Amino acid sequence: MCSAPTVPERDLIAQDIHAYLDRYRNKELLRFVAVGSVDDGKSTLIGRLLHDTGMVYQDQLESVKRASNIEGEEIDFSLFTDGLRAEREQGITIDVAYRYFATEKRKFIIADTPGHIQYTRNMVTGASTANVALILIDARLGVLQQSRRHAFIASLLGIPHLAVCVNKMDLVGYDQQVFERICRDFREFSDTLTIPDVSFFPVSALKGVNIVEPSEKTEWYDGPNVLEYLETVEISEDWNTESFRFPIQYVIRPNLNYRGFAAQIVSGSIEKGDEVLSLPSGKTSTVESIDTFDGSIGSAYTPQSVVIRLADEIDSSRGDMLVKKSDLPHVGRDFDAHMVWMSETPLDLQKSYLIKHTTQAVRAQVTKIHWAKNMDTLEEEPATTLELNDVAKVNMDCHRAIFFDDYGQNRATGAFILIDSLTNATVASGMIVGPETHQDLDDALKELRAGSGLQPKTQVSPKERLEKMGQRGATIWLTGLPGSGRWSLAYALERRLFDLGRTATVVDPTNEDLRSIISAAKACTDAGLVTICAFPSYHKEDRDNLRERLGDDRVIQVYVNTDEKLCRERRPDADFSGFEAPQNPDLVVALDQVRLDKAIEFIVEALEKRGQLKV
Numbered sequence: 001m002c003s004a005p006t007v008p009e010r011d012l013i014a015q016d017i018h019a020y021l022d023r024y025r026n027k028e029l030l031r032f033v034a035v036g037s038v039d040d041g042k043s044t045l046i047g048r049l050l051h052d053t054g055m056v057y058q059d060q061l062e063s064v065k066r067a068s069n070i071e072g073e074e075i076d077f078s079l080f081t082d083g084l085r086a087e088r089e090q091g092i093t094i095d096v097a098y099r100y101f102a103t104e105k106r107k108f109i110i111a112d113t114p115g116h117i118q119y120t121r122n123m124v125t126g127a128s129t130a131n132v133a134l135i136l137i138d139a140r141l142g143v144l145q146q147s148r149r150h151a152f153i154a155s156l157l158g159i160p161h162l163a164v165c166v167n168k169m170d171l172v173g174y175d176q177q178v179f180e181r182i183c184r185d186f187r188e189f190s191d192t193l194t195i196p197d198v199s200f201f202p203v204s205a206l207k208g209v210n211i212v213e214p215s216e217k218t219e220w221y222d223g224p225n226v227l228e229y230l231e232t233v234e235i236s237e238d239w240n241t242e243s244f245r246f247p248i249q250y251v252i253r254p255n256l257n258y259r260g261f262a263a264q265i266v267s268g269s270i271e272k273g274d275e276v277l278s279l280p281s282g283k284t285s286t287v288e289s290i291d292t293f294d295g296s297i298g299s300a301y302t303p304q305s306v307v308i309r310l311a312d313e314i315d316s317s318r319g320d321m322l323v324k325k326s327d328l329p330h331v332g333r334d335f336d337a338h339m340v341w342m343s344e345t346p347l348d349l350q351k352s353y354l355i356k357h358t359t360q361a362v363r364a365q366v367t368k369i370h371w372a373k374n375m376d377t378l379e380e381e382p383a384t385t386l387e388l389n390d391v392a393k394v395n396m397d398c399h400r401a402i403f404f405d406d407y408g409q410n411r412a413t414g415a416f417i418l419i420d421s422l423t424n425a426t427v428a429s430g431m432i433v434g435p436e437t438h439q440d441l442d443d444a445l446k447e448l449r450a451g452s453g454l455q456p457k458t459q460v461s462p463k464e465r466l467e468k469m470g471q472r473g474a475t476i477w478l479t480g481l482p483g484s485g486r487w488s489l490a491y492a493l494e495r496r497l498f499d500l501g502r503t504a505t506v507v508d509p510t511n512e513d514l515r516s517i518i519s520a521a522k523a524c525t526d527a528g529l530v531t532i533c534a535f536p537s538y539h540k541e542d543r544d545n546l547r548e549r550l551g552d553d554r555v556i557q558v559y560v561n562t563d564e565k566l567c568r569e570r571r572p573d574a575d576f577s578g579f580e581a582p583q584n585p586d587l588v589v590a591l592d593q594v595r596l597d598k599a600i601e602f603i604v605e606a607l608e609k610r611g612q613l614k615v
Helices: 007-015 017-026 042-052 058-067 085-090 117-127 145-156 176-190 226-232 441-448 462-469 486-499 514-526 540-550 564-570 596-610
Strands: 028-036 097-102 106-112 132-138 161-167 197-202 245-247 250-255 258-264 269-271 275-279 284-292 295-297 299-301 305-310 321-323 330-341 353-357 360-373 391-404 415-420 425-433 474-479 504-506 530-533 555-560 587-589
Touching (some): 042 226, 106 226, 117 145, 132 145, 145 176, 176 197, 197 226, 245 258, 330 360, 330 441, 353 391, 391 425, 474 486, 474 540, 474 596, 486 596, 514 530, 514 540
Parallel strands (some): 132 161, 474 530, 504 530, 555 587
Antiparallel strands (some): 097 106, 250 258, 258 305, 275 321, 284 295, 284 305, 353 360, 353 415, 360 391, 415 425
16 A cells, blocks of 8 residues: 555545546646756655655555665665666666656656666657656756756657756755756756756755755745646646647447547547548548547547547548648658667668658658767767667658658657568657648648659668678679680689578579670679679670679679680680770689689689678
């Protein structure tokens, strides 16, 4: 049982448990996240909140008392949230810990997130749905670079309220000047961010000063304590109540007379009789009924989950969206976004991923990295890839148009996650930077009906093929006179590479022309194979065409420079006219001077030197 529920609720529990549950269910929910540098006291502050509001179970309280080893203190409040063994051993927060409590006025979900830069992805996960961010600052140390980093991430995630708790005021003698100096320093930085509401609190989480009750130790402070702020901060305006967005999750069809679209209203409101537009079809209808578990209602608003029935039969399904014609989302395949990379496997610009946006999944690719944020200096730097915990601004190109809003205007339709379709792992989270230009209905529908805008692209990139196969795709192009031994060398090289555990193939030239051979070589090289060709290519123009199609870095031209006299003896019926010897081949072998196996060794060494074979 909990240690001390408030008196009115205790009486209600004893008298009418159903009334108590109804009261709890109807309370407004506030989500907040606690962030800060290592040892700033995030977990201690949350533990103090839980303890002083009576939201700690008795057995948990006894367990924490036994585990506490702080000199002069009975309870280590951080242990209420730092539940992992590694967290307790190291004295740091690693994973996101969620805790729940309620007061007479509100119910709360707390996310205790790590402060280490190496756990940025964990912080982003915990903060992504928060209404309020509590940022803790050690009064002895002041505003550190980590504090600015956490404020920047909170701003990036669109958290509208920032509560800056200047903690450990007891260690600076509750000095008002220290508090005001930290407030000025932080305000100077926060004014550069897009956070509309920033408040400051002088606290001591360990001593319980200004956490749940006001304290005489800070008589110079006349603002609310942390709990009062959390109970009264206005969050109703945090929801987008203007733009109606209804991303369909499921079509309910229990019988022939009922067809409803089930989803959460992620923003805006809807009334019976309103006209709605279905995207991507562009069809319009009116709302015939708004259904809930308890029956039909006349109107609904965010964040309710309802079933909408329309007056007309419209072909809509999961992934489609109902909106109002007068307030459309932006429709497009190409957009910029802020991205947090959350995978240990770096971003691969040469492969496509899946975007999970509202209730639809669309194939897409990152086409450009505008900049990556240096998380130590918060400066924007050029980047060619993204590593774990990197934050960047990128350009996305989707296979088909999606309907979205700027993340700053609508967190539900402006957010997405990026999924690796091969592993099904979430690799990144993104916040769309919406275009400034207005888009009317005709333009939106034209974009939707334009079809696929993404150039077809393999889902397996060259980097992945290298990791899987231990080799990069390459073409060995053997050039020489008839009778020079090119074909013997080609098939012997294939055998040798196979014996070495490599994947190689010889392109058969039978009934093929140069153009088709080059196309086949490109397909095999793109697939990661070592492709061997001994097709006659007498002219420099032919070989230049090959390099242009495949790329210089993927072609190794070997001039099989066997003595012409010997070649004529071997092939007296062949045409030797018009042959243009390569001027700058990558390798020259003369099979009348070196053995076949030695020539193969030369070619394998050339492949390894080029980095085509992973050693």
